[in-house]
Amino acid sequence: MRGAMRGMIVRRVLQSAPLLVLISVLVFALLQAVPGGPLAAYLENPNVRPQDIERLRAAMGLDRPLAAQYVSWLSAFVRGDWGYSFADGRPVLDRVLERVPATLELVGASTVLALCVALPVGVLASVHRLFDRVTSLVAVAGISLPVFWFGLLLQLVFAITLGWLPSSGRASFGANSFADRIAHLVLPVVVLAAVQAAAWSRYLRRAMRETIGRPFMNAARVRGVSERGVLWHHALPNALSPFITVVLLDAAMMASGAVVTESVFAWPGVGSLFTESLVKRDYPVLMAFLMCGAMAVMVLNLLADIAVRSIDPRTRGAA
Amino acid sequence: MMRWSVRLSRRSVRSLALGVATALVGCGGETARTGPSNELLIVGYDREPDTMNRYATHILEDIQAGVVEGLVTNDETMKIIPVLAAEIPTTENGAVIVRADGGMDVTWKLRPGVKWHDGVPHTSADVKFTVDAINKGDWKPESVDGFDRIASVDTPDSLTAVVHYKEVYAPYQLQFVRGTLPKHVLEGRDLNTANDYNRAPLGTGPYKVKEWKTGEYILLERAEGYWRGPQYPKIKQLLFRFLTNTTTRINLLKSGEVHMVALVAWDKVRELESMASLRMNRVVGNGYEHVTLNQKHFTPFADVKVRQALAHAVNRDLLVRTILDGQVEVVNGPIQPLSAAYEPQVPTYGFDPVRARALLTEAGWVPGADSIRMKDGKRLAFTLITQSGFAIRENVSQALQQAFRDVGAEMTVKLLDGTTISSVWFTGDFDAMLHWWQMGADPELTLFFAGDRMPPAGRNINYVNDAELSALLYRSDRTADVAQRNVLLREAQRRIAALAPEIVLYNTAKVDAVPRSLRGFTGNPTNAGPFWNVYQWEIGTP
Numbered sequence: 001m002r003g004a005m006r007g008m009i010v011r012r013v014l015q016s017a018p019l020l021v022l023i024s025v026l027v028f029a030l031l032q033a034v035p036g037g038p039l040a041a042y043l044e045n046p047n048v049r050p051q052d053i054e055r056l057r058a059a060m061g062l063d064r065p066l067a068a069q070y071v072s073w074l075s076a077f078v079r080g081d082w083g084y085s086f087a088d089g090r091p092v093l094d095r096v097l098e099r100v101p102a103t104l105e106l107v108g109a110s111t112v113l114a115l116c117v118a119l120p121v122g123v124l125a126s127v128h129r130l131f132d133r134v135t136s137l138v139a140v141a142g143i144s145l146p147v148f149w150f151g152l153l154l155q156l157v158f159a160i161t162l163g164w165l166p167s168s169g170r171a172s173f174g175a176n177s178f179a180d181r182i183a184h185l186v187l188p189v190v191v192l193a194a195v196q197a198a199a200w201s202r203y204l205r206r207a208m209r210e211t212i213g214r215p216f217m218n219a220a221r222v223r224g225v226s227e228r229g230v231l232w233h234h235a236l237p238n239a240l241s242p243f244i245t246v247v248l249l250d251a252a253m254m255a256s257g258a259v260v261t262e263s264v265f266a267w268p269g270v271g272s273l274f275t276e277s278l279v280k281r282d283y284p285v286l287m288a289f290l291m292c293g294a295m296a297v298m299v300l301n302l303l304a305d306i307a308v309r310s311i312d313p314r315t316r317g318a319a
Numbered sequence: 320m321m322r323w324s325v326r327l328s329r330r331s332v333r334s335l336a337l338g339v340a341t342a343l344v345g346c347g348g349e350t351a352r353t354g355p356s357n358e359l360l361i362v363g364y365d366r367e368p369d370t371m372n373r374y375a376t377h378i379l380e381d382i383q384a385g386v387v388e389g390l391v392t393n394d395e396t397m398k399i400i401p402v403l404a405a406e407i408p409t410t411e412n413g414a415v416i417v418r419a420d421g422g423m424d425v426t427w428k429l430r431p432g433v434k435w436h437d438g439v440p441h442t443s444a445d446v447k448f449t450v451d452a453i454n455k456g457d458w459k460p461e462s463v464d465g466f467d468r469i470a471s472v473d474t475p476d477s478l479t480a481v482v483h484y485k486e487v488y489a490p491y492q493l494q495f496v497r498g499t500l501p502k503h504v505l506e507g508r509d510l511n512t513a514n515d516y517n518r519a520p521l522g523t524g525p526y527k528v529k530e531w532k533t534g535e536y537i538l539l540e541r542a543e544g545y546w547r548g549p550q551y552p553k554i555k556q557l558l559f560r561f562l563t564n565t566t567t568r569i570n571l572l573k574s575g576e577v578h579m580v581a582l583v584a585w586d587k588v589r590e591l592e593s594m595a596s597l598r599m600n601r602v603v604g605n606g607y608e609h610v611t612l613n614q615k616h617f618t619p620f621a622d623v624k625v626r627q628a629l630a631h632a633v634n635r636d637l638l639v640r641t642i643l644d645g646q647v648e649v650v651n652g653p654i655q656p657l658s659a660a661y662e663p664q665v666p667t668y669g670f671d672p673v674r675a676r677a678l679l680t681e682a683g684w685v686p687g688a689d690s691i692r693m694k695d696g697k698r699l700a701f702t703l704i705t706q707s708g709f710a711i712r713e714n715v716s717q718a719l720q721q722a723f724r725d726v727g728a729e730m731t732v733k734l735l736d737g738t739t740i741s742s743v744w745f746t747g748d749f750d751a752m753l754h755w756w757q758m759g760a761d762p763e764l765t766l767f768f769a770g771d772r773m774p775p776a777g778r779n780i781n782y783v784n785d786a787e788l789s790a791l792l793y794r795s796d797r798t799a800d801v802a803q804r805n806v807l808l809r810e811a812q813r814r815i816a817a818l819a820p821e822i823v824l825y826n827t828a829k830v831d832a833v834p835r836s837l838r839g840f841t842g843n844p845t846n847a848g849p850f851w852n853v854y855q856w857e858i859g860t861p
Contacts, residue, residue: 036738042377043741045846047462047759049766050775059459088369089459089511098533152566160574163352167574168567169535173361173558263564268534272563276367281738 005309009302016298020291021074027290028070031283038062038086038281060086073287083284087277092288095273102170103269106262107254109189114196115247121197122204123236126212135201142198151191151264158187168266188265192258196250203246207239214238241312245304252293252300352575354596355834357858359556363568363577367561368537371528372510372517373497374453374460380497381581381848382559385539385552387522390427390446390495392851393760395602395841397657399492403441403499403523405430405478407492410800415491417799422470423484425491431478433523433546439503441523443480446495447472448502450482458510465494487797489804490761496847498522525552525854536560545854553839553857572597572832579833581849585646586711591832598835600849602842603648605655606757606827610703610719612820615773615782617701617750619684619694626819628678630668632726633719637670639825642714647825652812653756653764655826657844659801660762662809665816675726684727692727700729701750704743707734715824716753745774747782755827760845762808765792768815783820836860 039056042048057063061072076083082092125132159167165186166172172180211217212235220234221227262271270289277285355361370376373383384392390404401407405428408414414426433441452458453466468488473481484491501521505513519528523546526539539557560577562568569587571577573594583591583599592599612629614620635649651667654660684692684699692699703719705712716732723730730751735743743749756767756778766777769792770784788811795807831849833840839855 034739036736036742040738040741040745042461043745044757045377045461047464048377049462049464050777051467052462052464053775055463056459084512089375089517090514095533102534152570155567155570155574159576160570163574167570167576168562169560173359173536173538173560264567266535266560266562266564266567268532272534276563279738280369 005306008305012298012302012305019298020294023294024074024077024287024291025070027287027294028073031281031286032066034281036281038283041280073284077287077291082288085277085282085285087280087282087285092284095285096270096288096292099268099270099273102267103258103262103271105170105185106188106192106258106267106269107251109185110192110196110254111247111251113189113193114200117193117197118200118204121201123208123231125201125205126208126235127231132205139198139202142194143202145194147191147195147260148264150194151187151261154187154191155264168264170268188261188267191264192254192261196254200243200247200250204239204243207243208235211235211238237311241308244307244311245301248300248304248307249297252297354575355578355836355858357554359558360554360579360834360837360856360858361558361560361577363562363571363580364559365561365565365568365582366563367534370517371520371531371537373520374449374500375458375510375517377461379846379848381850382537382539383520384524384848384850385526385557385853386524386528387498387520388524389498390429391492392496393843393845393847394851395843397605397659397760397844399760401430403430403433404428404495415799417487421486423487423491423799425482425484425494427480427482427495429478429480430546434544435501435503435521435523436527436542437504437521438544439501440477441499442477443474444477445499445502446480446482447474448506449495449499452500452505452510465490487799489796489798490759490763491799492801493759493761496760526557529556534561547854552854554853557853579831579837581831583830583832584711585643585828585830588646588830589644596835597832598837600831600833600840600842601646602829602844603655603657604757604827604829605657605760605844605846606755607650607653607655608647608715608753608755608824608827610822610824611744611752611754611780612822613747613750613752613780613782614820616747619697619699619701620750622682623818624678624682625684625699626822627668628675628682628726629723629728630819630822631671631675631678632722632728633822633824634670634722635824638715638718642711642718643825646830647828649824650826651823652816653758653767653823654762654808654812655758655844658762660805660808660812662812665813667816668819668822672722672726679727686727690727691724691729698729699727700731702731702733703751703753704733704735704740704749705753706737706740708736712753719753744780747774747780752780757827757846760847762805763796764808764811764815765796768792768811768820781820783818785814785818788814788818834858 038060039053042053042056061069084090085092085095121135125135155167158165166184170184217230217234220230225234258269259271259275261267262269263275273285274289277289366378368376368378368382371383371386373380373387376383388402390402391399391407392402393399399407406412408425408427416424418424427446429441429443435441450466450469450472453460453463454469465488468484468486470483470485472483475481504521505516518531525542525545527542528537529540530538537559541552541555545551562571565584568580569591572580572591588599591597612620612626619625639645639647639649650656651665654662679692684694687693687698703716705716713734720730720732744752766772768779768783768788769777770786770789772779773782774780791807791811791814795804795811798804798807829842829844831842836858838857838859839852841852842849843851
């Protein structure tokens, strides 16, 4: 079985290589298709003359044919040379890596909080009708909340009116305590987790309902297993395997998609780097970011499959 | 089953409530807000700088200005004043000489006793090194404007730099507004990747970069031994927090987590005015909002009567009173009232729809079936592009749409993001555009209105081509004497107003929200920025 697992991992990694190249071509082409370009920002300043624009274009290598630009990017990228940011001239890898911890902190905490809410709510909603009605209403509201509005509202209430929590940033200037870090996490985490908890609880409820209707549940009851045991030891593990896939993929999406939350709360993660780079059309950073995003989705997808295999014996035979 | 499920949910609710309460109570003390003091002033800043190198950055140099000083700067009245220079070179004081071969020599006398933060004296060798570094060609400064006309620099002594221009360059006084590069640190290095300097430049200014936490803040700290004397600067630390979201920036100002915000949007000013701890500092800006009429792309604009008619159709006073909340002033041309070259006596276009209709009829445009005017089977219909997500512009566009329709012109509004719009105007592929130009402190107009300065050679995106105007502008460029040059520029402004190449709306006033207790703050109309005199700032009693 161990060999089968290793085989699957190797196969999946090999499969993903051509896919990544294909994605990189698409992303490169799409970025070029966005109007603007990295030099547009320079046009705002009247002291930047047309000859300056031409000089900078050549210096950035943007005067070469697109195919040549792509090939040199790809060959450098696979060698681990991600190039330099057009915006500040620093290595792209440094710029991306310095943002990763903040994003991991935010997404990690949000995922944990969302799971703490979604797991009990999803399970209970699958068996308790009134609870189901109430939580389904709340969940619909949660899913349809516009994130920026919800974020600004929380800021208004908890930071401005009540003054209980800091409205933005990752830490107070000069403060270095754990409590201060937690206080800064509360609002952005609640905003991010609200949407996820709403979606995940509904997903889990449905998976539970499908499992509960299956014959082996009755078989367990006949064997004298208590309702509580049936629910938590038989239904939940069966419902969990598709749920884990969803959670891990959503976490990957959240890492790259926390853009709005990071902007509202001035959170120094990769999401705000992405927005900033998009505005500046900083191609090297955008390429690196989007490729990392694609790789993260693939890795988490693989992790999800591995997790499902370890939880669910039925999947182990399949390739 | 029901029983334990209720029990569980109660338990989880209780533990959740307990957790939240602990978090709130536990952290309340930590986030206590302290007001501004001479120890620390916190600035809510709208973006993170790309680099602290003043010559390479392409955003405002507000943070840099506290660290790296120019030979000159301009004050809140737009007067150019010496900083690291001992005096401003002019033709009168003999420091500017036009040579017989048409070139120009400018002698900069440097202020004695100025030292870089590492104790090394600031000298004319740094001026020469700066020019050479920019002209060498392997570095990517934002602009080489003016430097590309310098043939060489002589340094007869350590405090004198003689700059030899190949031709007369009228804006020479602002040549070194971005300061100098320290030769002893940067000589022989690749400036594109000299990130120690680019992230924390060695300067002569009142502050040093203490810390740059990417994505979060830049902290400036008082530099000891500042040349203006030990009493400066008065505020020990300046913290610039990067807050890109406009509403977040305003929220933090309200909650007291930041003490000041530069450049408050006009429609947010009233909201902040009610706060007792703040003062709204307003200065006339050195820019103007206007509608560019691209006569090459939409040929009916080539007729001066059509342009004048559209100008008469707009009630600018009403726009300013309503959408702009009275925060700005109506102006009539590209050079703003604070400039020494400003000409107030120009032809103007007041709100007069009757006159507008008459002008259009004179030009041969008569109302068609749907009341939109037509000429030779063509409708007077065009598209205006403007920046999306900028509420004021979106509202002004709608008001313009209505105003033009009232005189028989149909305008469609197309919203584009800021980066896209820059590239669109550069290609000239649009009919009309609502936008502003933020002008440099120098009053040059050639780039915007000379007949041969259409993109890519310049910013003449009205595509106006008037021989008389172009001649005036080029003569002004080649006049080294400031007073004589201003005479020519005044005449050029009158000519521009008569031609009405664009519909001029209002001055882009600059409003900064600062603590009421902050002394010495004046604001600044130009890109010198509100931090131009930060060494003088002091927190007193409100």
